[in-house]
Amino acid sequence: MSGRLIELRNVTKSYGRVFAVGGINLHVDRGEVVGLIGDNGAGKSTLIKILAGAIPPTSGEILVRGVPVAHWNASRSRDAGIETVFQDRALAVQQSIVRNIFMGREITTWLGFLDVRKQRTEGERLMREIGFTSKVFAPDSIVGQLSGGERQGVALARAIYNKADLIVMDEPTTALSLTETEKVFRFVRAVREGGRSILFIGHNIHHVYDIADRFVVIDRGRVALQATKAEVGSAERLIAFMEHIAHPQGVAGVAA
Amino acid sequence: MNGILERMEGDVPAPAVQAGYSGRRRFLADNRAAAGTLVVFVAMISAFMVASPDVFTSWEIYNSVLVTLPVALCLTAPLVFIVTVGEIDLSFPATMGFSAWVFALLIQAGANPFVAIAGALGTGTLLGLAVGSLVVYASLSSLIATLGMNYMLRGLILIVTQGKSIALLDLRDSGAARLFTGEVSGLPVQMLWSLGFVVFAGLLFNYHRFGARVHVVGDNPDSAAQMGINTRLVRVATFAFMGLGASLAGVFTTLVNFTWWPTTGDGYLLPAIASVFVGGTPTWGGIGTITGGALGALTVAFIQTGIVASGLSGFYVQFFNGLIIILALLGHRWNQKRYR
Numbered sequence: 378m379s380g381r382l383i384e385l386r387n388v389t390k391s392y393g394r395v396f397a398v399g400g401i402n403l404h405v406d407r408g409e410v411v412g413l414i415g416d417n418g419a420g421k422s423t424l425i426k427i428l429a430g431a432i433p434p435t436s437g438e439i440l441v442r443g444v445p446v447a448h449w450n451a452s453r454s455r456d457a458g459i460e461t462v463f464q465d466r467a468l469a470v471q472q473s474i475v476r477n478i479f480m481g482r483e484i485t486t487w488l489g490f491l492d493v494r495k496q497r498t499e500g501e502r503l504m505r506e507i508g509f510t511s512k513v514f515a516p517d518s519i520v521g522q523l524s525g526g527e528r529q530g531v532a533l534a535r536a537i538y539n540k541a542d543l544i545v546m547d548e549p550t551t552a553l554s555l556t557e558t559e560k561v562f563r564f565v566r567a568v569r570e571g572g573r574s575i576l577f578i579g580h581n582i583h584h585v586y587d588i589a590d591r592f593v594v595i596d597r598g599r600v601a602l603q604a605t606k607a608e609v610g611s612a613e614r615l616i617a618f619m620e621h622i623a624h625p626q627g628v629a630g631v632a633a
Numbered sequence: 634m635n636g637i638l639e640r641m642e643g644d645v646p647a648p649a650v651q652a653g654y655s656g657r658r659r660f661l662a663d664n665r666a667a668a669g670t671l672v673v674f675v676a677m678i679s680a681f682m683v684a685s686p687d688v689f690t691s692w693e694i695y696n697s698v699l700v701t702l703p704v705a706l707c708l709t710a711p712l713v714f715i716v717t718v719g720e721i722d723l724s725f726p727a728t729m730g731f732s733a734w735v736f737a738l739l740i741q742a743g744a745n746p747f748v749a750i751a752g753a754l755g756t757g758t759l760l761g762l763a764v765g766s767l768v769v770y771a772s773l774s775s776l777i778a779t780l781g782m783n784y785m786l787r788g789l790i791l792i793v794t795q796g797k798s799i800a801l802l803d804l805r806d807s808g809a810a811r812l813f814t815g816e817v818s819g820l821p822v823q824m825l826w827s828l829g830f831v832v833f834a835g836l837l838f839n840y841h842r843f844g845a846r847v848h849v850v851g852d853n854p855d856s857a858a859q860m861g862i863n864t865r866l867v868r869v870a871t872f873a874f875m876g877l878g879a880s881l882a883g884v885f886t887t888l889v890n891f892t893w894w895p896t897t898g899d900g901y902l903l904p905a906i907a908s909v910f911v912g913g914t915p916t917w918g919g920i921g922t923i924t925g926g927a928l929g930a931l932t933v934a935f936i937q938t939g940i941v942a943s944g945l946s947g948f949y950v951q952f953f954n955g956l957i958i959i960l961a962l963l964g965h966r967w968n969q970k971r972y973r
């Protein structure tokens with residue numbers, strides 16, 4: 378199962394003389410949840426955009442399954458199986474769950490007519506795969522009726538349908554209630570069980586600690602810490618480390 | 634199956650989709666707006682019947698509506714696409730006049746009527762493409778840009794024709810006229826053709842990739858673009874489809890009257906737009922209903938005929954027109970919920 382899915386080697390992004398990302402080494406293995414933590418302005422968003430191919434890196438190498446990919450861009454990123462679930466969730470809220478999942482990739486029969494039945498059964502299967510089980514909602518339910526956590530589920534189902542091997546989740550638990558957050562965690566775990574990988578970006582270190590197998594802390598465009606859950610030990614130690622890099626003279630943290 | 638999923642299915646007794654959400658309930662949910670429009674229409678007809686039972690229990694009044702309705706249907710169905718994708722088109726009356734003009738000129742030049750019809754439909758589609766491209770690629774407001782196009786195209790017609798109409802009396806005995814505007818057991822044939830067009834539009838809207846994309850582009854264009862949909866192309870295509878519908882409407886009016894007027898299409902702007910909204914398509918884009926639009930066109934077509942036929946003077950027409958539009962909108966507001 379394991380194997381390197383994607384690897385960034387010494388990736389930088391500079392705007393003029395300012396480095397938003399200054400030489401990052403980062404990798405995500407198959408079936409692993411990596412938590413990406415960093416303060417505002419640490420370079421998280423830039424990193425996500427580079428992964429999604431929305432902005433090109435200034436220098437460095439991107440390897441997909443061990444093979445370097447030249448001219449990295451949005452379609453290369455997609456071909457590599459990377460799907461980003463953005464913070465705003467990017468769903469069409471007046472449409473059904475099915476229509477959202479198959480947005481832009483409709484299953485059709487002849488002359489572009491929709492295979493309604495197949496979309497329904499496939500949508501149902503995807504919803505079950507991510508543990509989207511509810512008494513109230515069906516594949517035809519309107520997304521606007523769903524809670525924030527369930528909308529995350531729809532966005533995840535779409536990413537899975539698009540055969541994403543790596544799902545990048547940009548602050549998926551922001552503005553969600555406790556139970557909704559738990560729901561998102563369940564989706565994430567189910568996705569990992571299915572052998573897919575997740576890069577989980579979060580502000581709430583407790584959330585990230587709970588869900589991730591491995592942590593990458595970035596600070597001012599550089600990786601400040603890479604550690605597994607066992608190495609970190611507790612969320613408190615992770616927080617202490619974050620405080621340490623923010624105020625180096627203050628609290629003693631974990632060694633990088 | 635993995636452990637987590639099994640555990641979760643254990644927690645929740647029912648699977649994701651259960652029998653409770655039956656086909657009938659889904660049908661009602663999908664057609665809520667159209668059902669509301671049907672209620673409006675039935676209420677209006679009932680009022681007319683009470684007001685003037687003699688007129689409204691005879692077939693003639695319905696037959697006279699069936700002659701004008703096909704034109705309205707050809708305009709309303711594509712207009713639902715336009716509104717759903719988040720735009721508006723005010724240029725279709727001129728497109729209708731322009732394509733009918735091409736039809737009349739071709740007939741005058743001795744062309745086969747079927748060739749002339751094809752020429753008109755092609756002209757309408759091209760004009761729609763042009764209007765759509767102007768709106769989409771120049772990023773203009775469709776409200777203002779299509780208003781401008783309407784004036785310009787109509788002005789062009791008037792300049793070239795000097796306001797003169799074209800009589801097409803030769804058409805009267807042509808096969809094309811019989812095929813498209815004859816009668817089948819007392820029913821105007823164009824009614825069947827336009828119903829066919831509405832069904833086609835409905836299938837396209839609800840069960841085709843194009844319709845699905847019209848919905849999501851109107852709902853959340855950013856999201857649609859992120860998912861790789863060419864949102865500009867989808868928007869331009871809805872304008873082209875509107876052009877096609879307008880040219881069809883133009884051909885029908887010209888075939889029925891055996892005459893092309895430089896004002897052809899002028900009177901249809903506001904009734905067609907009213908039909909879309911009376912039909913239950915909201916103004917904000919993302920959702921719409923073809924069935925509702927067709928029922929809306931039926932309602933709007935009946936208002937005028939109905940008021941005059943029930944013995945009120947023509948001065949009442951505008952007032953009741955407005956009243957029914959407002960009442961229908963209030964009804965839909967109550968009937969439909971907006972999701973954000």
